[in-house]
Amino acid sequence: MSVFVDAGTKLVVQGITGRDGSFHARQMMEYGTHVVAGVTPGKGGQRFEDTVPVFNTVADAIQETGANTSVIYVPARFAADAMYEAADAGMELIVCVTEGVPVLEMTKVIPYLRERGTRLIGPNCPGAISPGRSKVGIIPGDICREGHIGVVSRSGTLTYEIIHQLSRRGFGQTSCIGIGGDPIIGTNFIDCLAAFEADSDTKAIVMIGEIGGTDEQNAAQYVTDHVTKPVVGFIAGQTAPPGRRMGHAGAIISGSSGTAAEKMAAFDKAGIAVMKRPADVVPLLEERI
Amino acid sequence: MNLHEYQARALLKEAGIPVPDGDVASTPDEVERIARAIGTGVVVKAQVHTGGRGKAGGVKLAADPGEARAVAEQILGMTIKSLTVEKVLVAPAVDIASESYVGIIVDRESQRPVLMVSPEGGVDIEEVAATTPEKIFKSTIDPRFGLLAHQATAAAFRLYPDIKQVRQAAVILQQLYAAFIDAGASLAEINPLITDDTGNVVALDAKIAVDDNELDRKPDIADLRDVSAEAASEVAAREAGLSFIQLEGNVACCVNGAGLAMATMDLVKFYGGDPANFLDIGGSSNPDKVVTALEIISADSNVKSILFNIFGGITRCDDVANGIVTATKQLAFDLPIVIRLTGTNEELAVEILEGAGFSALTDMDEAVQKAVQLAQEAA
Structure with missing residues (x-):
């Protein structure tokens, strides 16, 4: 089993002929993801890599291929419309990799998608991978292994680092979800914790947060109330100075709310094993499983 | 990207919000000239991207153009929290009858813009939130419809007993929301929003932080970046x-x-x-x-x-x-x-x-x- 993406994922790549879209479409195809269609307005009728049909609209792509998931690589100024289009076409799941979508735009995208029953992962996220089954986004497939750990993270390369530590020491993953570092995102920690709790194959959960906001504190409360599986957590930004933006728009600490110390304390209180450094992930899992 | 106070108050003025006259200066000569044109007592305010300017001695009153020049000489070039003051705002000194706080932020929790108002103005709003949270009134905004008139009016009733002032403040709140959206802001606040000696509601200080992701589609706002302040x-x-x-x-x-x-x-x-x-x-x-x-x-x-x-x-x-x-x-x-x-x-x-x-x-x-x-x- 796995969460959000699996062998049944039939993927549309929005922006398949662009620089990033074409590179990652190939990577996903090599990994074994069912890439059933691409969308680039004006390039309908072409074939990507001689195999994948390209359509002018997402609606055409769904009608012709029965796609249920889309991944967005279009430039930031077109990303919101790409999300609206996919939702209007009836997409079940959208993964928006694109970075730089204005936050005010997201305040409108989120309710629009919710009203149409479409799940969004991201924006500004590395996507999701269920090792051996499907990869949607940009997480390098070769660092993942099939197994029983669920990974959820706000980060990109830090997630890879932790997946790498897990795989190297024999802890494969059911699914790894990068939810994105922006202040307003479609799928949060709680959504992923609920999915991993419900997934019978997942034996333990690794949650990687960072400074800024209160998502991790809310997630800790959720763990206390609803999660029976062992959870191991990490917070990046323990040494970040207050009030400074650290690359991710989400990672701003102002005042006392959102500091690493506060989040680690919330984890600890919820019985989540807190890593001091990425290399702690395996020893802590070994203690708990 | 943070805007300077003088830039933020210009955007508020464009949106129709009453803001006292005033201008920005980078030399004592200019300060004296602006103070003379204003004609009354003035306040000289350091333009740096940090709070606590007043406590650091970066905000001073001056009774006449000569004194304005003298305080500008002290403020220009001074260092506030490791930032050098390159510019000052010169504005008329205003008699204040009451001070409130009004602000709009993008709230991560509700994933929407939120209007916050408090009759406790002129102080750090984080401090109010920590000590007397019941004095902050919040209203969640649906970005597809904007700040509705009844929401603005309900918020204004939390600030003023006088219906004339309530109506003025409600208009200002909707104008503030328009400025917030136009600037692509993650935060826009007026602190303090005052009533002056004639009972009118006026924006005395302004703070706007812009979402960096908006700068590509808002070149006019991107041009406001002050590299000398970084x-x-x-x-x-x-x-x-x-x-x-x-x-x-x-x-x-x-x-x-x-x-x-x-x-x-x-x-x-x-x-x-x-x-x-x-x-x-x-x-x-x-x-x-x-x-x-x-x-x-x-x-x-x-x-x-x-x-x-x-x-x-x-x-x-x-x-x-x-x-x-x-x-x-x-x-x-x-x-x-x-x-x-x-x-x-x-x-x-x-x-x-x-x-x-x-x-x-x-x-x-x-x-x-x-x-x-x-x-x-x-x-």
Whole structure:
């Protein structure tokens, strides 16, 4: 089993002929993801890599291929419309990799998608991978292994680092979800914790947060109330100075709310094993499983 | 991106909000001229991107143009929280009958813009939130419809007993929302929103923070960036597409990805060192970016060792390796470099680095420990 993406994922790549879209479409195809269609307005009728049909609209792509998931690589100024289009076409799941979508735009995208029953992962996220089954986004497939750990993270390369530590020491993953570092995102920690709790194959959960906001504190409360599986957590930004933006728009600490110390304390209180450094992930899992 | 007060009040004025006259100046001569044109007593306010200007002596009243000149001489060039004051706002001194707080922020929790008002104005709103949260009134806005008239009016009733003032304030709140949206802001606040001696509602101070992701589609707002108010190294980094923040320590960190960069800084600290900076070279790094990154970090005289931590995904390790080799040839510095690379094209990168006399590690902890140790030996 796995969460959000699996062998049944039939993927549309929005922006398949662009620089990033074409590179990652190939990577996903090599990994074994069912890439059933691409969308680039004006390039309908072409074939990507001689195999994948390209359509002018997402609606055409769904009608012709029965796609249920889309991944967005279009430039930031077109990303919101790409999300609206996919939702209007009836997409079940959208993964928006694109970075730089204005936050005010997201305040409108989120309710629009919710009203149409479409799940969004991201924006500004590395996507999701269920090792051996499907990869949607940009997480390098070769660092993942099939197994029983669920990974959820706000980060990109830090997630890879932790997946790498897990795989190297024999802890494969059911699914790894990068939810994105922006202040307003479609799928949060709680959504992923609920999915991993419900997934019978997942034996333990690794949650990687960072400074800024209160998502991790809310997630800790959720763990206390609803999660029976062992959870191991990490917070990046323990040494970040207050009030400074650290690359991710989400990672701003102002005042006392959102500091690493506060989040680690919330984890600890919820019985989540807190890593001091990425290399702690395996020893802590070994203690708990 | 933070706007200066004088820029923010100009945007509010454009939106129709009553704001006292005034102008910005960078010399005492200009201050004297503006004060003379205003004709009454003035307030001279330092324009720097930090709070606590008043406490630091950066806001002063002056009764006449001569005194305005004298206080400007004190304020211009002074340092507030390590920022040098380059500009001051000169505005008429106003008699204040009451002070309130009004602000709009994007709230992560509700994923919507939220209007906040409080009759406790003129003080730090975080302090009000901490000590008397019941004095803050919040209203969640549906961005598809904007701040509705009845929401603005209900908020204004929390501030004023007088219906004339309520109506004035309600209009101002809707104008503030329009300015917030037009600027692509993540925060727009008026603190204090005052009533003056004639009973009119007036915006006395303004603060706007713009979402950096909006700047591409809002060139007029992007033009408001004041590079003189930022550290030179941070400006250079931004222009090169790097995300950089100067810190106080001596282990320079060059990492791809913000989360991994923060985790690397944390690990430096964990092993007893002190990070000199936060630096994210981004996703698709080309060798030129690495050269710029090394230029910026090696210009910091505190730096005793340089640590690269690269997890190749989209970033190709060989690109970073080529950048390191090129930069060290060009820049001729003798700081020790510790390199950790793993992921895409790792073998190629190791070959390139070894060919140029560097060695590369694959374990993050080992690399961080070594960089900390080298910095401690050199300190």
